[in-house]
Amino acid sequence: MSSTGIGSRTSTEGDDERPLRRDAELNRQRIIEAAREVFAERGLAATFDEVAHRAGVGIGTVYRRFPTKEALLAVAFEERLREHARMAEEALAAPTGWEALVHFLRQAAGMHAEDRGLRDLALGASAELGFSPHERIRDSVEPIMRRIIERAHEEGSLRADVTVEDIPLLLMMVSEVAHHSHAVRPEAYHRYLQLLIDGLRRSSKSGNLGAPMTPDDVEAMARQWLPTTLPRR
Structure with a gap:
């Protein structure tokens, strides 16, 4: 028993x-x-x-x-971050540097518009979160973007004073429009993205952009742009 x-x-x-x-x-x-x-x-x-x-x-x-x-x-966000990196690699395969740049901007803007968390990780300041995925994205995507920018400059399609540091700041602007206009006009960000793309084209009538941004400038501005969105709970 x-x-x-x-x-x-x-x-x-x-x-x-x-x-x-x-x-x-x-x-x-x-x-x-x-x-x-x-x-x-x-x-x-x-x-x-x-x-x-x-x-x-x-x-x-x-x-x-x-x-x-x-x-x-x-x-x-593991898979979404990988998707973001794959998207940049796909853009690099475009026939010209200009097409690669436009493809990247459109695809990245769309991803950031539909997923604010991904946007925050991709464009926010990693130091604020102490979170390595943002750094992995930057480390994998930035060299690709640099090659795309160089190709577009060599072709003469991209204005000469645009640098790779300008790209995340442009996406910050567009993503802010996307999230603030979502309830009113979900597609509104496309309008302003196109205005930015047109402004990137090389033209004899382009104005002076002033001193280029540095990587430290971009990181510092990202901290200011995303200062209160990272509570621990």
């Missing part, structure tokens, strides 16, 4: 553990999907409370799976 009792209890405990593990994994997936949705809508200003509510779990469950916002973002 004793042996049978122990065996039955052990079997029951094992049966209990398997559903718990399945429930834990389901909760984890719900949290990740909810995070993608909430951060896409709200950007990195979204909180764990909002993610938990969207996932239908308690805030404690979110913290048990992802103790920091950085940990959650790393999982939730």
Whole structure:
């Protein structure tokens, strides 16, 4: 009897553990999907409370799976960040530097318009978040953009005073229009993106842009542009 009792209890405990593990994994997936949705809508200003509510779990469950916002973002945005990098590589394959630049700007603007979290990671200041994916994007995309800019300059299609540092700032402008106009005119950002693209073309009538931006300038401006959207919860 004793042996049978122990065996039955052990079997029951094992049966209990398997559903718990399945429930834990389901909760984890719900949290990740909810995070993608909430951060896409709200950007990195979204909180764990909002993610938990969207996932239908308690805030404690979110913290048990992802103790920091950085940990959650790393999982939730891994594929979107890779997609962003692949998009830049696809642009590089365009027949001309100008076409490559326009392709990149249109595709990046569209991605940032539909996903504010991706926009914040791609264009925000990594130092504010202490989050490596932004640095990985910059490290992989910036050399590609530099090659595209060089090709367009060599062709004579791009105004000579435009540098690679101008690109993230242009995308910041367009993405702000996209998110502020979404409820009124979702497509409005296309209008201003086209104005910017036309302004990038080389022309004898182009005005003086002044001193070029430095990488440090861009990073500092990104910190000012995104200073309050990164609460830890």
